[in-house]
Amino acid sequence: MANTVKLKYTTPGMSESDATRVVELLQDRLNAATDLHLTLKHVHWNVVGPHFISVHEMIDPQVDEVREFADDLAERIATLGGSPIGTPGALVAARTWDEYSIGRDTTQAHLGALDLVYQGVITSYRDAIKELDDLDLVTQDMLIGQTDKLELFHWFVRAHLEDKSGALSTADAHSEQEAARAAG
Numbered sequence: 001m002a003n004t005v006k007l008k009y010t011t012p013g014m015s016e017s018d019a020t021r022v023v024e025l026l027q028d029r030l031n032a033a034t035d036l037h038l039t040l041k042h043v044h045w046n047v048v049g050p051h052f053i054s055v056h057e058m059i060d061p062q063v064d065e066v067r068e069f070a071d072d073l074a075e076r077i078a079t080l081g082g083s084p085i086g087t088p089g090a091l092v093a094a095r096t097w098d099e100y101s102i103g104r105d106t107t108q109a110h111l112g113a114l115d116l117v118y119q120g121v122i123t124s125y126r127d128a129i130k131e132l133d134d135l136d137l138v139t140q141d142m143l144i145g146q147t148d149k150l151e152l153f154h155w156f157v158r159a160h161l162e163d164k165s166g167a168l169s170t171a172d173a174h175s176e177q178e179a180a181r182a183a184g
Helices: 016-046 052-079 088-094 107-132 137-159 176-183
Strands: none
Touching: 016 052, 016 088, 016 107, 016 137, 052 107, 052 137, 107 137, 107 176
16 A cells, blocks of 8 residues: 555554554555455355355354454554545555455355465465564554454365365465365
8 A cells, every 4th residue: 555644643652654554554454354354245145055054154253253353453543543444446446466256156166265365364464463563562463363363264264175184175276266176
């Protein structure tokens, strides 16, 4: 995200330059969380097949939790004196990842694609956590808690993709389409 953050104030004990960077990191996470909860809801609506109900019901609590992440991220931006941006156009313009590419498909295809989605989201959260080490431990703590939940949800997805030895069917996939095919 370009450095377009303009703060009128920030939280006591934090420099304006540090707060500006933290707000940028938070906005990126807000975009990711917003995109993820919409993607998860899309999956919830579009899974079919013999394991439909178990995956359909597994996804909804993830949607709810990730939606709460977005709210927490937006409120932290406001706490630091920033203005959270939650419009669809701004999200699409700012995101650095591709649109989710699977429509109506089997539970395995969606879970395979979600494996890659979660890998990307978790990696970007961990990158932000590292950068926050020198900027803001309060925000870092929030992202650590969210990452813990994201990793748990990723494990739920991956449990459907493992064979009895623990090998993932999606291990060599580099795109959602490849992962969907490998999982199917």
